[in-house]
Amino acid sequence: MDVKVFAKLVGKSLLKNETVVAFMKCNVSYSGRAESVLGEGDRMIVIKSDNTVLVHQPEGNNPVNYMKPGSEITFEDNILHVFNAKEKAWLDVEMLEVYDVAKKKLEDGQKLDLAGNEKDMSDFLRDNPHKISSDFKPEKREHQTDVGFIDLFGHDGQGNLVVVECKRVTASLMAVDQLRRYVERVKQIKGVENVTGVLAAPGITPNAKEMLSSWGFIFSKVEPPKRLERWQKDQKSLAEF
Amino acid sequence: MDVKVFAKLVGKSLLKNETVVAFMKCNVSYSGRAESVLGEGDRMIVIKSDNTVLVHQPEGNNPVNYMKPGSEITFEDNILHVFNAKEKAWLDVEMLEVYDVAKKKLEDGQKLDLAGNEKDMSDFLRDNPHKISSDFKPEKREHQTDVGFIDLFGHDGQGNLVVVECKRVTASLMAVDQLRRYVERVKQIKGVENVTGVLAAPGITPNAKEMLSSWGFIFSKVEPPKRLERWQKDQKSLAEF
């Protein structure tokens, strides 16, 4: 397809809220929070109806270049200019040959329903405190407070305060850093010393475990729960690997 | 397009290393590290030549669902099954109507050249140590060693060891956590107490600054350098916003 024809097509499509995808040979350059150049090659360019632009190479999960929603899209000769004032960024696609184009106005009012995130995990632990310890009494599941963004907060049978940090994947050194910071904040704000730190996760790396122990904190092995029960059957068959 | 025709087209395209994109009305379900369902709506489905699968809604930067490279792609009636044994994950796309399809074998041997990342920043500080302090002497830019992944390590005129952590964006509490952990490791391993921690970043959040000070560490305002000098002119015009 002729590049000028493509430019007109994109202009019309954007007015009609269509999403456009094109296969083309191109050079790409970007400047914004960082800078990049990408030499001549074949890519898939996506222009969404919210003026998101994606540049995909033939392999890999992620776009090699992108511009966020709300960008301005213009054409100048064979250059596709994408500009985002808020991000102070621009992307230029030098179009050498447009192979094929497809477009469609997509009607989609649905939102993804996802289960198994960290919130599901701390909800589960609040309702099943024995997973932490036999005498753990949860008090609050909180997000932002003056003591930080603690996942789960409570106390034990001896009156010690307990701070629980949840991770849905193997806990790393950074998770221990985070727990340590929360425990120190609680000690500071509550003016007490007997605060127990608990890291709840399906696993922990060796160095993180060592650091956890050195701070007197406790690891609690907990799997992230899966709320969408209808998938349990399928999960079981997957577990047979 | 008929769904069965689409299935055959995809099968043939994958054999030819083509990338396929389709606009369709569909339901999507996923199970793997988490689980999700997405009700009926119009989406763009991308099947790359490395068997990456992306599901894009008409708005937003990121795919609403995806499967990593190396997945198995099969069809059963009007269901597109994507399965990844390594990830123990599957994705089902119930195809209700295929509106349009485009495909192309993309030839691309190029790699992105990107400037302004954290490595560029620590390289710059090694070559311009006065940006840290007048008497800073860099010794090593190291990645993994026995003292951790320290960005830049050196000493000052008084013989104090200096640990520099670089951040290309505003430094947060987590950056201070990281620096603190590195400084403590250096103290431990070198058996000395006089270790200075420096956080080099274009900015720092108020809480992070307070925590940094409380640990006796120093903030050094440094912008991430832009190595691709050909863009400096454009950067200047962008800076005029």
Add this chain to the structure above:
DNA sequence: ATATAGATCTCGTCA
């Protein structure tokens, strides 16, 4: 394969 940390991270949420 695991561990570690960066990323043009993106995204949601809350003060």
Add this chain to the structure above:
DNA sequence: TGACGAGGTCTATAT
């Protein structure tokens, strides 16, 4: 709007 932390994070690198 900034701050903070999660993410099906993903990706690169080193062990």
